[in-house]
Amino acid sequence: MTWLKRLRRPRGPAGVDPDARLAPVRTAIDEVAGRGRPALDRLVDQLADLDAVGDDATALAALELLGGRPRVVSRLDEHARRTSWYSPHHSTVLDRLPERLDAGAAGPIAMALASTHRDGRIRERAVTAILDRPGPELMPFLVLRTGDWVGQVRNRARAGLALLLADDPNGYLPATVPTALVVQFWRRGGFAYTQALAALLTAPTEVRQALAGSAGRHLRRFVFDTALTQRWLHLDELVAAAESEGDVRIRARAAEAACREAVWTRRIGVLQRLAGSRRADVRVLALTGLVRTGHDAEVAGYLDDPAPLVRAVARDAARRLGTDLLAYYLGAVADPVPAIGAIAGLAEMGSDTAVPLLRPLLAHPSASVRARAVWALRQLEAVDVEGMVPLLRDPSPAVVRETTAALRPFHRRVPPELGWRLLADPRTELRRAGYRLLRDRSTAVRLRAGLLLAMDPYPELARRGRADVTGLVRATNLPARRRALVPELLVTAAEHADLTELARRAAGTLGADTTGLLSGWLAGAVPTQRSGT
Incomplete structure (x- = not known):
């Protein structure tokens, strides 16, 4: 049985829920993100306490949680050397780590904490222990040591990381990349990133595809950026990513690459397909491509789009065609059920002639129309305080939110007792509105x-x-x-x-x-x- 499989067999007290033991560690990790030394002290103590329990499976789960927050790992490493090891308040478990390393009795958390020791000889022994019994959960700590200022520690960590990534990129890249991205611009910190990139470049196609489908945001971006640079992706794959990718950065880069290639090769159908995307960032890129290929008339059909950037591109194309934009928007808003984008577009024209058309829309049956009309009047600086106050109790949360934003600059004209009544209302959005109106007083x-x-x-x-x-x-x-x-x-x-x-x-x-x-x-x-x- 391998060491990794042995670790995953729980050895802790029977009947204790592992999630219950992980809860304090999870809380401590969350606290570190927004606080300083005390939160880091608590995290070290929680990890040391969990190590003392002797449940290696739970310990690995805790390290996995920590590995998902690479900046917390980096702060923990720096903090441990500066504070934990000479603080009179640190856990006595930390004092026993060197002898546990020498006896081969150190668990995963003990090895991880030992790799942050102020003594380079102990860090080197911790790296040796990690490489003797490697696991993905320990890779963030190994990555940090590849940039260690002590040559012996650094060289041993680098050699071990290179071998692990070469032997099993599918197993170790997901745990390596997030921390490697954090430290890549540090002094001596670029080695891990370079090795991760080399491992990805030489990995089989099926491994790269598996990594591209990983749940980790950092890894997926790393794989996609590499694939884009190496031109591994065909146009249809870029289009598919632009249409279905949930990560905004990957989606935008895929759409940009797809539209650029479509413009170069005059594949208008691809641009038209992406122009119909439900994502505004994709539509903007596709319409920009259509403009570059001379399809202004088609782009001008997006004057009513809900997205401001899309409307801006469409207006630019419409001006070149000689369209009277104000007349167009005035006519569009006069429809029985005006498009949301048309209301916003009319406000963006900045004309006072829009105000008489917009004010009746405050009583429109559609909540989205009412909310956009409030927004438009605020943009045109035509807020009628007395007329808008009743909208603070509108059935639609969106209308309440827009009305509150419109009335805040005029809070002295809103009766204070109204704010207190809203703050005591059963509806959550009304309590939020009442508070926003009161907090400027x-x-x-x-x-x-x-x-x-x-x-x-x-x-x-x-x-x-x-x-x-x-x-x-x-x-x-x-x-x-x-x-x-x-x-x-x-x-x-x-x-x-x-x-x-x-x-x-x-x-x-x-x-x-x-x-x-x-x-x-x-x-x-x-x-x-x-x-x-």
């Missing part, structure tokens, strides 16, 4: 609205409220030299009592740090006779 109003939103049952709104309250509170605690604008809290005695009660209720969701700063801020605020609202 005084500090006291923003704080009260943020506290209410932080306790919202909808997680996205609650996150927004917590973030805004935290930002307000932290701004009051910055050193004087860093305070661009200190929030001034003007409240009456009743408002102060209300904010204090809301802060108490929201303490559980705000966290101890924010709650402590907020309590200090409120304690230092002196109630006045004049309201801050």
Whole structure:
């Protein structure tokens, strides 16, 4: 039985759900993306704790999670050398790694962590252990060592990576490429990328096709870019990728290559096919190709397209044909059910003659027409505040969203009590609208609205409220030299009592740090006779 197969046999405590053991690691990885040293410390501790359990299958699963976030792996490597190994708070498991390496008793996490050690001799032994018992989950750490500043570590890692990629590109490329792309421009960091590229270039066709269908975004882009450079893809394959690819970068590059080849070879049918794509980025490229081949009349038929760039290309073609664009859009919007693109196109013309046609559309039976009419009036700076306020309770979330955006610059003309009523509405989109209308007002109003939103049952709104309250509170605690604008809290005695009660209720969701700063801020605020609202 190979070492890899042996690792995948769970050896942990019976009856323990592996997903439950992975949950703290997954949380720690997510925290590292937006936080600093404490989050990295927690990640090291979670990995060390998981290694101590002795379940190699779960350990490999944790390393696989980590390998999917190559920048986190890079930060962990840097952090481990600078902090973990000489911090008095690091796990005692880390202290035993060298002797475990020497005894051959190091598991996958132990080998990965040992490869980040500040001592180059221990890193070299960790690389040797990884190469003696390789696995895809350990490849991100091996890639980092191929750029190590110590020659012995670097050379051993490079030789091992080159052999692994040459022997089994299908097994090791998916785990190698994401980290190789991160480090390729670092000093001594280009070796892994070069080896990955060489392995792909020499891999059999069936292996390349399997890698192209991988679920990993970084790998699929790497394979596609290489295929495009090497001209492995035929026109029909480029067209298929432009029509069906879900990754926007691959789709755009495939469409660009397909349209370029279609223009060179005068394959108008290909351009016409892609011009009918449901993806706006593909349509733009196809229409640009049709323009270059002299098909302006066909391109001008897209004046009503929902996408702004497509309409811009179509207008340019229509102008060359002598079309009166304003007259065209005025006629299109006068239809009983005007196209969404026609409404937007009329607004883009910037003519005041459009306003009388657009305002009746605010009462149109179609929600999409109402929403686009609000957007168009906002673009033309023709917002009728009193006329649009009723649309804040429109049945369509899209209309509510566009109306809120249109009214925000005029929030002082919107009654404050309307914002509070919306913030207490059962509909999620109305609570969001009420908050957006209130957050442009005084500090006291923003704080009260943020506290209410932080306790919202909808997680996205609650996150927004917590973030805004935290930002307000932290701004009051910055050193004087860093305070661009200190929030001034003007409240009456009743408002102060209300904010204090809301802060108490929201303490559980705000966290101890924010709650402590907020309590200090409120304690230092002196109630006045004049309201801050």
